Amino acid sequence: MPIKRFNFLAAVLSLGLPPASAAPEEGSGTAAETPPDTITWDDGIAALIRRHCIECHRPGQSAPFALLRHSDVAARGGFLVEAVESGHMPPWLPERGGHAFIGQRGLSAEEIDRLRAWVQAGAPAGRNGGEPIPEPETDSRWQLGEPDIILRMEEAFEIPAANRDIYRAFVLSFDADSFPADLVRTARIPGSDVVGVSAVEVRPGNRRTVHHALVFVDSTGTARRLAAADTEPGYERFGDPGFEPSGFLGAYTPGSTPGRWPPGIADTLDLHGDIVLHMHYSPTGKTETDRTEIGIHLSREPVRRVTAPVRLGSFDLEIPPGAERHRVSDRFRLPADVFVLALTPHMHYLGRKVRVRARTPGGTEETLLEIRRWNFNWQDRYRLEEPVYLPAGTVVSAEWVFDNSADNPSNPSDPPRHVTFGPDSTDEMAEVHLDCIPLEPDDYGVLTEAMENAVRDAVRRLTPEQRKRYGFQ
Ligand code: HEC
Incomplete structure (x- = not known):
């Protein structure tokens, strides 16, 4: 029925996705009017730093130094220009120029020129003598508004001062009977014990040390068992949560913008499951504690589509020591x-690049996501500003590139060793998780079945030795 299809498309494409940034274009037009030698802190640079840097570079946030005062910035001038020119700062992995993502960061070429010119001119303070950027009030409120349900780590976890990153998963058990009954009634997917979740916001208990967090649903009880077997809160785990998740509810990295699905679209939460927070803590040089909480927003209207995972990935990882550009690929028809709503790529420390492409049956080819400078520390769920429609028969493919040379400063093994698939920091993974919704509600079955077949084929292609190593018997 074309009418229905049109209405649904309109609903998906025109409603509810927030604009990438509410901030006005900074200084547009002023470059042409202002000769470079009059660029000062008070006239332009403070505003540029405020817009792009201080969400993290201020006390109590993730970055190691503040950039609020003229002297903070002037003293580091060349270093800051380098970090910005190289693309290291502000942190944002996807290449620009393709599809736009919500919460995308980065300076325009004109802004980089302006910062460089200011530093080269001796970083002048300007007419007010270099007024500091007022420290924004610490955001103690939820960015998406008051959640329907708040879940918190059961107890505070202590992060030692030692120079070691900690990867730990915490079970947030909940009692579904305590959820607001009227909201659960609306959000429940008919005939199931699954509710639709339109957004999850992670509120770190300690922004200095929480580097990233992933939120999964476990309906197997495995996470509980792993936590019970560990003497400390939660359990230690690096590359995956240690179970096959029945749902993925989102990611947090410093400065990331929590997103909400358009009305009628939802992630799924099994009312009999557990929520598992998979945390990455960076040491800060002193003992820190964290007790992170998450806010759940249930779907406020009947759920029309739940997100269905399309996973591209490979278990066939045999990365020889010294290989600088080891390529791995996968495709799925x-x-x-x-519609593709979001993409979440995943590799460990040898990951260098990842590119996800789509080729329609008509032969049109496009890039959905490209990262040329992968950084494990800044992985995220990238939500498309506009969902991308892909017709049946489209081949989605991914290519991952790994650098297992001694020149890769992130290489965890010295000297490099032969690396295979696995969850530890010295193993590797090659994955991309695409959050999709089928256009037709009846198509979930075929999508799931095709996905299962693809995984079965991938296992079949492994050598007997690999199957044994990974426990696929
Ligand atoms: C989303 C958070 C975030 C934003 C936004 C951000 N930074 Fe950073 N910055 C960090 C963190 C965390 C570190 C330390 C870890 C690292 O280097 O990745 C850092 C480190 C740095 C460093 C040291 C890099 C090095 O090689 O040691 C510089 C310089 C820097 N930032 C400059 C900037 C500038 C300039 C901006 C704005 C244009 C900016 N940052 C925006 C989080 C951020």
């Missing part, structure tokens, strides 16, 4: 028309 979509058996139904879908």
